Every structure is written in C-alpha cells, then in structure tokens.
Amino acid sequence: MQGSLADNAGPRYRHVAGESAPYETITVDKLTPIIGAEIGGIDLSSPLSNRQQDEIHRALAENLVIFFRDQHLSPAQHMAFGRLFGDLHLHPAAPYEAGMPEMMIIHSDKNSPRANGEGWHTDVSCDVEPPMGSILHIKKCPPKGGDTLFASMYAAYEALSDRMKKYLEGMTAIHDGEHVYRGLFKGLGVADKPVYPRAEHPVVRTHPVTGRKGLYVNAGFTTSLVGVPRDEGDAIIHYLYRHMENPLFQCRFRWRENSIAFWDNRCTQHRAMWDYWPNTRSGHRVTVKGDKPF
Numbered sequence: 001m002q003g004s005l006a007d008n009a010g011p012r013y014r015h016v017a018g019e020s021a022p023y024e025t026i027t028v029d030k031l032t033p034i035i036g037a038e039i040g041g042i043d044l045s046s047p048l049s050n051r052q053q054d055e056i057h058r059a060l061a062e063n064l065v066i067f068f069r070d071q072h073l074s075p076a077q078h079m080a081f082g083r084l085f086g087d088l089h090l091h092p093a094a095p096y097e098a099g100m101p102e103m104m105i106i107h108s109d110k111n112s113p114r115a116n117g118e119g120w121h122t123d124v125s126c127d128v129e130p131p132m133g134s135i136l137h138i139k140k141c142p143p144k145g146g147d148t149l150f151a152s153m154y155a156a157y158e159a160l161s162d163r164m165k166k167y168l169e170g171m172t173a174i175h176d177g178e179h180v181y182r183g184l185f186k187g188l189g190v191a192d193k194p195v196y197p198r199a200e201h202p203v204v205r206t207h208p209v210t211g212r213k214g215l216y217v218n219a220g221f222t223t224s225l226v227g228v229p230r231d232e233g234d235a236i237i238h239y240l241y242r243h244m245e246n247p248l249f250q251c252r253f254r255w256r257e258n259s260i261a262f263w264d265n266r267c268t269q270h271r272a273m274w275d276y277w278p279n280t281r282s283g284h285r286v287t288v289k290g291d292k293p294f
Contacts, residue, residue, distance in 0.1 A: 020062065025052045028059050028066075035152040035268070036251030037063035044068060044260065045077050053084055060133070061209050065150045065263035065270075067253055073137055073260075075103050075284065082135050082286040089131045089287040091124065092197055093181035095188045097284070104285040106136065110278030113187060117272035120151070120245060121220030123265050123287060126177035126197040132290035135262045138283035141255045142276030148253050149271045150263060153214035155249040156240075157204060171203040171228070173237070175221040200226060205293045207266050214267045215240060216293055244269060255281075266290065 027040040039059055059066050079102055082088050088102040097103040108115035123134050177196035205216035219241045225233035253261055
C-alpha cells in the first residue's frame with residue numbers, strides 16, 4: 001500500500017498510491033494519500049470482534065492516524081479500547097481523573113494559560129520506552145477552530161536527500177522532559193516530580209510493525225544530537241524541524257463533539273491549534289505503552 005516519497009530531481013516530495021485489499025468490517029476514507037483516514041461503520045463502545053480489531057490495527061498501520069466520529073465512550077470503555085493495543089501508559093506529569101491515572105485530562109478554556117500540544121511534538125518521547133499510540137476523545141468543541149495537524153515522519157524521512165540520510169544514519173539524540181514538564185501543570189494543582197524522564201533515541205527510527213524508517217526528533221523534547229558539536233547539532237535538528245513542517249507531509253482534522261483520534265507516535269508528529277480562545281475544548285486521552293526505539 002505504501003509508496004515512494006523521495007524524488008530529488010525536481011520536486012523532492014512525491015507519493016505513489018498503491019493497492020490495498022478491501023476492508024470487511026469497517027470503512028476507511030483517506031484524508032490524504034500520505035496520512036490520515038476516517039473510520040466508519042463501527043461503534044467503539046461495543047465489544048469488537050477479532051476481525052474488527054485486526055482491521056483497526058491495519059488501518060492505523062496504513063494511515064498513521066485514524067479518526068472516528070460520533071463515539072460515545074465512558075472512561076472505562078475508552079480505556080478498554082486502548083488496552084486492545086497494549087498496556088496503558090501513565091503520563092509523567094499531566095493531570096488525570098481521580099482514581100484513573102491512565103485517563104489524562106485534556107482541557108482548555110478562557111482561563112487556561114496554555115493548551116495541550118500547541119507545538120509540533122511526539123508524545124512523551126523523553127521516555128526510555130515512549131508511547132506506541134495515543135487515543136484522544138474530544139467531548140466538547142469550540143464552535144470554530146481547534147483543529148489538530150498530523151505529520152508523517154515516514155514522508156519527512158523519505159523526502160530527505162540521500163546525502164542527508166547518510167549523515168543521519170546511526171545518529172542518536174537526547175530527548176528530555178525536564179524543560180517541558182517542570183512547573184507545566186502547577187496551575188492545575190499538579191506537584192512537580194523530583195526528576196522527569198530523559199532518554200537517548202535514534203534520529204531515524206524503524207517502525208516495528210511496518211519496517212519503514214521515519215525521523216524521530218521533535219521540537220518538544222529533543223535537545224541535542226549525540227557526538228556532534230553543539231552548533232552543528234543545533235543547525236541540523238532545527239533544519240529537520242522546519243523540514244517536518246512541510247504541509248505536503250500533513251493532514252488536518254476538524255473536530256466535532258464525540259470524535260476520536262488515534263495516532264501512532266512511532267511515525268507521526270502532531271500539533272493542536274489553539275485558535276479558539278476564549279472557547280472551551282475538552283476531553284480525555286489514553287495512551288498505549290510502546291517499546292524502545294531502534
């Protein structure tokens with residue numbers, strides 16, 4: 001299903017669509033040929049058959065981020081859906097619902113000093129074993145605005161020149177949560193921890209399911225390249241950040257109440273637009289544990 005993205009003579013970004021076997025238990029409406037699809041014909045509050053689960057797994061692998069409309073899930077159902085993909089991850093800093101540490105609160109209103117996910121990032125990449133995926137259920141939306149942008153890190157990598165790919169081969173980077181999380185949720189009554197996660201990950205990551213390579217640095221958590229002079233490393237990672245933001249690598253999701261987005265943190269980045277102040281956007285997120293990048 002996947003196609004080639006690199007074309008260094010002329011336009012450096014191209015996608016060739018491939019054939020994919022039809023789905024039997026869900027509908028899949030692609031947002032772009034590169035990334036994103038709306039999934040229909042399924043109620044996530046009901047028990048899912050093995051075939052439905054398999055096809056959701058496949059849709060996520062093929063589209064990197066998938067979206068569901070008109071889903072009315074209780075917190076228990078939300079967590080149960082997440083557990084179909086693995087054990088649930090506990091966020092190192094964010095507020096959560098009482099008695100449900102897996103259920104992260106996502107909320108911004110006229111009194112908020114900031115909104116969740118305003119800059120391009122991959123969730124909690126500072127963990128030694130960063131999350132596999134995140135499942136966000138938005139229950140209250142602003143009348144306009146509040147979209148989320150998603151970008152394919154496969155596409156970003158494949159559009160690099162061969163020379164840049166060779167330079168990045170085998171390189172690692174530091175991902176640090178300290179500067180991100182220290183004091184971030186103080187206004188919500190969340191006490192700081194003595195330390196926050198810090199990890200070293202490959203700059204180019206191989207996806208454990210698809211086998212495809214993607215860039216794995218992000219402006220939220222990545223602080224430096226290992227074994228590279230600081231000025232050179234800063235120049236390279238800031239070039240990569242600008243490169244990743246190319247709209248050709250992206251899809252944009254317009255939220256409606258009771259919509260769900262499920263993205264694969266191993267091959268995507270995302271950015272939530274806070275263009276709806278003083279209106280409210282509110283929901284919950286559960287996150288699925290991942291493994292050590294390679």
